[in-house]
Amino acid sequence: MEREIEMSGVSSNEPSVDTGLSALLQAAREVARNSYSPYSRFRVGAALKLSNGEIATGTNVENSSYGLTICAERSAVVRAVAQFGPQIHIEAVAVANLNDAASPPCGACRQVLAEFIAPEAPVIFASPDGVRTMPFRELLPLAFEMKTK
Numbered sequence: 151m152e153r154e155i156e157m158s159g160v161s162s163n164e165p166s167v168d169t170g171l172s173a174l175l176q177a178a179r180e181v182a183r184n185s186y187s188p189y190s191r192f193r194v195g196a197a198l199k200l201s202n203g204e205i206a207t208g209t210n211v212e213n214s215s216y217g218l219t220i221c222a223e224r225s226a227v228v229r230a231v232a233q234f235g236p237q238i239h240i241e242a243v244a245v246a247n248l249n250d251a252a253s254p255p256c257g258a259c260r261q262v263l264a265e266f267i268a269p270e271a272p273v274i275f276a277s278p279d280g281v282r283t284m285p286f287r288e289l290l291p292l293a294f295e296m297k298t299k
Contacts (some may be wrong), residue, residue, distance in 0.1 A: 171242060171274050171283060174199055178246035181207040182222070185248075188212065193248040196222035196255075198230055201239040206230035223259035227266065240267040243286070245275040252277050255289065264293040 174197045182195030187210055194210045208225025220228075223245060230238050243263065247253040254275045255263065269287035276282075 170199070171244065171272060174205065174242055174244035175246055175274055175281070177205055177207055178222075178244040179248070181209050182246055182248050185209045185222075186211045189214070189216070191249070192251070194222040194253055195246050196226040197244045198226050198240050199242040200230060200234065201241050202234060204230075204234060206233065206238075221256060221259050223255045224262050227262050230266075238266050240271055242271055243267070243273045245273070247276060250276075254282075260290040261294060264290055264295075 177197035178195040180195065181197065182193045185193035185195065187193050189212050192210070196208050198206045200206060206226050206229050208222050208227070208229050210220065210222045211225065212219045223243065227240075230240075240263065243255070245253050245255060252275075254277065255273070263286065267286050269285065271286045272283050273286050273289055274281060274283045
């Protein structure tokens, strides 16, 4: 039986999480309930705080052809671009899962986030030692960048 991770706002070993990030994490938890994950049963949600003040959320959507599965973070980015246009800027990211497991963004999600996020933007997620918050630049220190003319 699946067990929802209980991090009501902050974990006991992370008292410094601000209320804005706590609300973002709660939005990620709520959208994780909509996950389509019949194969892994790993239900993940992501919430992005955009520079225009809006919150964009996304959840993972699995496919029987595993390579076609989309993670919650990429789902949220796609939704944000669809709703607000390609000029979006991400100020903060929260990732939550309902499986009591660590859930930092995967490598593909980190690279997609890098297209729209400031290096110092906080990313909050479950880690083996509780809820962790770190600046994006530490999550993906050597992001691929394409310089256009």
